[in-house]
Amino acid sequence: xxxxxxxxxxxxxxxxxxxxxxxxxxxxxxxxxxxxxxxxxxxxxxxxxxxxxxxxxxxxxxxxxxxxxxxxxxxxxxxxxxxxxxxxxxxxxxxxxxxxxxxxxxxxxxxxxxxxxxxxxxxxxxxxxxxxxxxxxxxxxxxxxxxxxxxxxxxxxxxxxxxxxxxxxxxxxxxxxxxxxxxxxxxxxxxxxxxxxxxxxxxxxxxxxxxxxxxxxxxxxxxx
Amino acid sequence: xxxxxxxxxxxxxxxxxxxxxxxxxxxxxxxxxxxxxxxxxxxxxxxxxxxxxxxxxxxxxxxxxxxxxxxxxxxxxxxxxxxxxxxxxxxxxxxxxxxxxxxxxxxxxxxxxxxxxxxxxxxxxxxxxxxxxxxxxxxxxxxxxxxxxxxxxxxxxxxxxxxxxxxxxxxxxxxxxxxxxxxxxxxxxxxxxxxxxxxxxxxxxxxxxxxxxxxxxxxxxxxxxxxxxxxxxxxxxxxxxxxxxxx
Numbered sequence: 001x002x003x004x005x006x007x008x009x010x011x012x013x014x015x016x017x018x019x020x021x022x023x024x025x026x027x028x029x030x031x032x033x034x035x036x037x038x039x040x041x042x043x044x045x046x047x048x049x050x051x052x053x054x055x056x057x058x059x060x061x062x063x064x065x066x067x068x069x070x071x072x073x074x075x076x077x078x079x080x081x082x083x084x085x086x087x088x089x090x091x092x093x094x095x096x097x098x099x100x101x102x103x104x105x106x107x108x109x110x111x112x113x114x115x116x117x118x119x120x121x122x123x124x125x126x127x128x129x130x131x132x133x134x135x136x137x138x139x140x141x142x143x144x145x146x147x148x149x150x151x152x153x154x155x156x157x158x159x160x161x162x163x164x165x166x167x168x169x170x171x172x173x174x175x176x177x178x179x180x181x182x183x184x185x186x187x188x189x190x191x192x193x194x195x196x197x198x199x200x201x202x203x204x205x206x207x208x209x210x211x212x213x214x215x216x217x218x219x220x221x222x223x224x
Numbered sequence: 225x226x227x228x229x230x231x232x233x234x235x236x237x238x239x240x241x242x243x244x245x246x247x248x249x250x251x252x253x254x255x256x257x258x259x260x261x262x263x264x265x266x267x268x269x270x271x272x273x274x275x276x277x278x279x280x281x282x283x284x285x286x287x288x289x290x291x292x293x294x295x296x297x298x299x300x301x302x303x304x305x306x307x308x309x310x311x312x313x314x315x316x317x318x319x320x321x322x323x324x325x326x327x328x329x330x331x332x333x334x335x336x337x338x339x340x341x342x343x344x345x346x347x348x349x350x351x352x353x354x355x356x357x358x359x360x361x362x363x364x365x366x367x368x369x370x371x372x373x374x375x376x377x378x379x380x381x382x383x384x385x386x387x388x389x390x391x392x393x394x395x396x397x398x399x400x401x402x403x404x405x406x407x408x409x410x411x412x413x414x415x416x417x418x419x420x421x422x423x424x425x426x427x428x429x430x431x432x433x434x435x436x437x438x439x440x441x442x443x444x445x446x447x448x449x450x451x452x453x454x455x456x457x458x459x460x461x462x463x464x465x466x467x468x469x470x471x
Contacts, residue, residue: 121314124274128308129328129376130300139331143318221318221360 009191016178016199023175024203026092027161030099034160035153037100038107043137045112056108063105069166072098076170095167103160110152114145147218154211158204165200175199225249226384226415231280231291233266233439240266241277242439248384251413255426255447258436259462264419265311267436268386271417272306273299284383304332307377309387313369315361321372322348322357325379333380347375351405367398371405378409385409387418423467427451435459 041060044052063071076094080086118141126136168177175196183192226248233241240263248254256264270277270291277291284305289298315324322344329340348354351371361369370390377385390406391399403425410416410429420426426433426447433450435443435458443456451467454460 119317121310121312122317125308125310125314125316127274128272128303128306128310128314130303130332131328132300135331139327140316140318221320222362223360 005188005191008186008188009195012179012182012192012195015182016175016196019173019175019178020199020203022092022172023161023164026096026099026164026167026172026174027157030096030103030164031157031160033096033100034103034107034156037104038111039142041104041108042111042115045108046115047133059101060105060108063102064109068098068102068163069169071102072166072170091167091170091172094170095164095172099160099163102163103156107149107153107156110149110156111145114149115141117148118144147215147222150215150218151211154207154214158207161203161207162200225285227281227283228271229281229283231267231270231282232278233263233270233275234278240439241270243280244439244441246434246441248415248417251415252431253410253414253416253429254418254432254434255430256417256419256434256436257421257423257426257462257466258442262437263439264436265388266439268308268388268417268419271384271386272303272308274308305383307380307382307385309370309374309377309385309390311389312393313361313366313373315364315369315372315376317361320358320360321353321364321368324361324372325376328376329379343379344375347379348372350378351375365398366394367401370394370398370402374402374405374409378412381414383415385414385416387416387420389419389421391420391422421466423451423463435462437462 041056044056072095075098076089076091080089122140122144123136126140131139164174165176167174168180171177173181179192179196183189186192228244228246228248231241231244231246232239242263244263244267256267258264266275269275271282273294280291282289282291282302284302287301289302294302315321316327319327322341325344325347326337326340329335329343330337335343345354345357348357351374353368353371353375356364356368356372361372364372370393374387374390377387387406391402394402399422403422406418406425407429418426418430430447432444433447434441435450435454435456437458443450443454443459450459451463454463
C-alpha cells in the first residue's frame with residue numbers, strides 16, 4: 001500500500017471549489033422547478049382533473065420507473081435526433097430538464113400524500129368562507145401539507161444534488177466532471193474521488209442544518 | 225327573506241333530507257333540535273354546499289338557486305351570503321387567531337389587509353381574546369378556538385349565519401363561555417340558523433324552534449309552545465328524553 005498524496009489532495013480543494021457553484025446552481029434550479037411541477041401534478045391528482053390526471057399518472061410512472069441516467073441520455077443524445085431544434089440544447093440545460101422531470105415525479109407523490117393528510121375541517125372552513133380552489137390550495141392546504149412533506153422533500157433534494165454528478169456524462173464540467181478530468185491527468189484516482197466525495201458530503205451536511213431550521217419554522221404554528 | 229323549497233339530500237340511496245320547506249325572516253333566530261342523525265347538520269351544510277343537495281331550491285331575496293343546476297359561481301355567491309360556525313371549530317391551523325378572522329376578509333372579500341386586520345382586532349376585543357391575537361389554534365383551548373370560530377363568522381354581515389352544534393365538541397368546562405358569546409351574537413339580531421342540543425340556550429335565544437326527525441320538519445313554533453306544549457308525539461318523546469324534569 002502506498003501513502004496518500006496529501007499535498008495533491010489539498011491542492012485539489014481550490015480547483016474543485018470553482019465548480020461548486022455550477023453543481024449547486026443546477027441542483028437549486030432543478031429543485032425549484034421540480035417543486036413547482038410536483039405541486040401542480042399533485043393538485044391535478046388530488047382534484048382528479050379528467051384527462052390531465054391520466055397523463056400525470058403515466059408521467060409519474062415513466063419517470064419513476066426508468067433510471068435517471070437513461071432519461072438524461074434520452075434528452076441529450078436521443079431527442080435531438082428526432083427533433084433537430086433540440087441539437088442546440090446544451091448539457092447543463094438537458095441535465096436540469098432531466099433532473100426536474102425525474103424528481104418532480106417522485107415529489108408529486110409525496111406532496112399528494114401530504115395534501116390528502118390535511119384535515120377535512122381545513123378544506124371545509126376554506127370553502128365555507130368562499131375561497132376558490134386556488135386560494136384554498138395556496139393559502140391553507142399547501143402551507144400545511146408542506147410541513148408534513150418537508151422532511152421527505154429535503155431527502156429528495158439531497159438525492160438531486162448527488163444526481164447532478166450524472167451531468168458529467170453529458171459533457172458538463174461540474175464537480176464530478178472536473179474531478180474526472182483531474183484524475184485523468186494525475187492518475188491519482190483514490191485521492192481525487194475521496195476529495196470529491198467529501199465535497200458532496202459537506203454540501204449535504206450543510207443542507208441538513210438548513211433542514212432543521214426549515215422544519216422548525218414550518219412547525220411554528222403547531223407548538224402548544 | 226330566505227326561502228328553502230323541497231331541499232333534498234340522499235346518502236347512499238337513503239334520504240337524509242326529505243324535502244325541507246322553510247321560510248326565514250330577516251333577523252329571525254331559528255334553533256333546530258332533534259335526535260342525532262336526523263339531518264339537522266346536513267340541512268345547514270346543504271345551504272352553503274359543504275354537502276351538495278340533490279334537489280330543491282334556495283331563494284335569497286330575489287336570487288333563486290336551483291340546487292341541481294348550481295354553477296361554481298352560484299355556490300360561491302351562496303357562501304358569501306352565509307357564514308358558518310363549525311362543531312369542531314375548523315380554525316385554519318397555519319393562521320393566528322387574528323389571521324383566522326381576517327383571512328376571508330382580505331383573500332375573498334378583497335378588503336385591504338390593514339382594514340381586515342383592524343376588523344379582526346375589533347372582533348377579538350369583542351370576544352375577549354385580544355391578548356390571543358397572535359396565538360395559533362394549537363395554543364388555544366377548545367373554548368377559545370370556538371370563540372375565534374364564532375368571531376370569524378361575526379366578522380362579516382352575511383344574510384344568514386349557520387351554526388352547527390357549537391358546543392358539542394367542547395369539554396364541559398368551556399361550554400358556558402361559548403354559550404355566553406353565542407347569546408351576545410344572537411342579541412345582535414342577525415339572521416341565524418342554529419343546531420344545538422343545549423335546550424335552555426335554545427329556549428333563551430330562539431324566535432322559533434324547529435323539531436326535525438327523519439330528514440323532515442316535524443313541528444315548529446315559538447320556544448314557549450314547543451318546549452311547553454308540543455303537539456307531535458315524536459317531539460314529546462324527544463323532549464322527555466332531553467328535558468326529563470321540565471315536562
